[in-house]
Amino acid sequence: MKIDTDEITSIIKQEVDRFATELEITQTGTVVEIGDGIARIYGLSQAMAGEMLEFQTTDSAQSVRGQVMNLEQDIVGAVIFGDYLQVKEGTTVRSTGELLSVPVGDGMLGRVVNALGEPIDGRGPIQAAEPRKVDIIAPGIADRQPVHQPMQTGIAAIDSMIPIGRGQRELIIGDRKTGKTAVAVDTIINQKKFYGTEDEMICIYVAVGQKNSTVASVVDALREHGAMDYTIIVNASAAESAPMQYIAPYSGCAMGEHFMWQGKHALCIYDDLTKQATAYRQLSLLLRRPPGREAYPGDVFYLHSRLLERATKLSDDNGAGSLTALPVIETQEGDVSAYIPTNVISITDGQIYLEPELFFAGVRPAINVGLSVSRVGGNAQIKAMKQTAGSLRLDLAAFRELEAFAQLGTDLDKATQAQLDRGARMVEILKQDQYVPMDVIDQVILISAGSNGILDDLELEQVAPFNARLIEHFAGPAASVREELVQQKAISDELTGKLKQAMAEFRSGWTG
Amino acid sequence: MVKVDAYVAAPLETAVAGRVADTLGVALDGKTVELRQHVDSELIGGLKIQIGDQLIDGSVANQLKLLQRNLIAVGHERACSGAAI
Numbered sequence: 001m002k003i004d005t006d007e008i009t010s011i012i013k014q015e016v017d018r019f020a021t022e023l024e025i026t027q028t029g030t031v032v033e034i035g036d037g038i039a040r041i042y043g044l045s046q047a048m049a050g051e052m053l054e055f056q057t058t059d060s061a062q063s064v065r066g067q068v069m070n071l072e073q074d075i076v077g078a079v080i081f082g083d084y085l086q087v088k089e090g091t092t093v094r095s096t097g098e099l100l101s102v103p104v105g106d107g108m109l110g111r112v113v114n115a116l117g118e119p120i121d122g123r124g125p126i127q128a129a130e131p132r133k134v135d136i137i138a139p140g141i142a143d144r145q146p147v148h149q150p151m152q153t154g155i156a157a158i159d160s161m162i163p164i165g166r167g168q169r170e171l172i173i174g175d176r177k178t179g180k181t182a183v184a185v186d187t188i189i190n191q192k193k194f195y196g197t198e199d200e201m202i203c204i205y206v207a208v209g210q211k212n213s214t215v216a217s218v219v220d221a222l223r224e225h226g227a228m229d230y231t232i233i234v235n236a237s238a239a240e241s242a243p244m245q246y247i248a249p250y251s252g253c254a255m256g257e258h259f260m261w262q263g264k265h266a267l268c269i270y271d272d273l274t275k276q277a278t279a280y281r282q283l284s285l286l287l288r289r290p291p292g293r294e295a296y297p298g299d300v301f302y303l304h305s306r307l308l309e310r311a312t313k314l315s316d317d318n319g320a321g322s323l324t325a326l327p328v329i330e331t332q333e334g335d336v337s338a339y340i341p342t343n344v345i346s347i348t349d350g351q352i353y354l355e356p357e358l359f360f361a362g363v364r365p366a367i368n369v370g371l372s373v374s375r376v377g378g379n380a381q382i383k384a385m386k387q388t389a390g391s392l393r394l395d396l397a398a399f400r401e402l403e404a405f406a407q408l409g410t411d412l413d414k415a416t417q418a419q420l421d422r423g424a425r426m427v428e429i430l431k432q433d434q435y436v437p438m439d440v441i442d443q444v445i446l447i448s449a450g451s452n453g454i455l456d457d458l459e460l461e462q463v464a465p466f467n468a469r470l471i472e473h474f475a476g477p478a479a480s481v482r483e484e485l486v487q488q489k490a491i492s493d494e495l496t497g498k499l500k501q502a503m504a505e506f507r508s509g510w511t512g
Numbered sequence: 513m514v515k516v517d518a519y520v521a522a523p524l525e526t527a528v529a530g531r532v533a534d535t536l537g538v539a540l541d542g543k544t545v546e547l548r549q550h551v552d553s554e555l556i557g558g559l560k561i562q563i564g565d566q567l568i569d570g571s572v573a574n575q576l577k578l579l580q581r582n583l584i585a586v587g588h589e590r591a592c593s594g595a596a597i
Contacts, residue, residue, distance in 0.1 A: 011586065011587075011590070012583060015582060015583055015586055016579065019578075019579050019582060021570075021575055022578075023569065023570045024565050024567075024568075024569040024570075024574060024578065025566065025567070025568050026566075027565055027566060028562070028565055028566070028567040029565055029566070043564075043565035045564070045565050046565075046566060074558075094567070127591060217526055239516075429576070
């Protein structure tokens, strides 16, 4: 960047000339009680709920921001964002008449910021950012249209049976250490092939209440896979105050909405909302709001519903942008009927349920396909996938039903054994390593190979290498068939024949 | 009767203080104003008046702060719009 001192001097002179003396009339108050990121303020008689406040600290250049939460007689309860240790009893507080906003824009891409949008990655100030209100009401019905475009996660089990559409809210739920974050990170990495195309997805990963080391490794993984070019990380770690953890998902959402209203597609991952609810419970109790079930305040449902309602597919008149939300919830011992999990399950358009039993049995991603659903994503699947996934669901359902019987060790008739074998191979097909998202066409090829019985006589441990080579086969010798599938995005009778033929050819040449 | 706090850099002359009180009285629907002066040299100059929780800040220190903010905002705007700074 060129620095021209003369120009700077002239601008400063110009601004000083133009600067008119004016009286600044503000509402003020005094902090009477302070602690744990919460302040009780006397004065501010005209304060509005949600208004931003400015705490005047000893360091006059840097003021601390806060937000009005409670309006009581004579006293205002406020939360403090940032360094609340600088605020002391007797500190003067000014009202700003504005709502909290964060910087948004292209300059945020590739950056790691805190809940207020301030950079924390040591890469200097953020360029070209404009402010956007953090907590707004979601777009209404007239502004929207139904979800109809696919949001490919690159994970075969999800894209085939639990399809997610752009503008959908799909919950990722499971115990600790079941691969929830892995699903989210793989989804971000899979968006790389759309980067720069019209299907481009801007990803925002909001980390709430996590260890900084965990977030650092996520950032590292994304950077390594070239996914940071289109990703923003919002981090409110466990070390930060409850108000920062509470506001972080809304900040991330505001950053995504900026792209959505530009007609682009955005994906927000809130990892995880359990911790945000805990942070909100903490500040609510400190604000002396009455506790309800599990000591959460009465409006903890609204806390999540107003956030997830902001996931939208905008109408064509509004530029047809979208904001997809993937909230994450951590359960305790698989208890999905706890307060927060049931709330978020009821808000979202479906859930991906991850199970520790499957995870430790080596089925990774550990998705329980029986309990996982997607309520709107079906409309967003490509036709070819819809055609193939139908039989996959049936095969797996039959497999689960028979699996329990098979464990009893009773003799099975031939048909039952065949069903069991088919199911076991389907489960094998859906296993996928981390950081290797799969193209949807490859997913269709593998699943249809499975449901056409190509793998039935293979040993289970042969399935993975066979699949890898099968994909290579369709990229090489049988590329024309794959190309046809890419073009048509559906499987006609003619194409079914070609697919089967190409698979049979490969199968006959496979020696293991 | 309204109690008003006036923060000044140096004590006001009696005549000036009287004028400030009168002007404020008119602005406050003709109420009598009891002006309490506080000397705060950090204000540099000008006058800062506190009526209840309303603060009217006409001090030089505040003017300088506003000017500083304004310059930072202009600089940021220019930097964002890609001007050659």
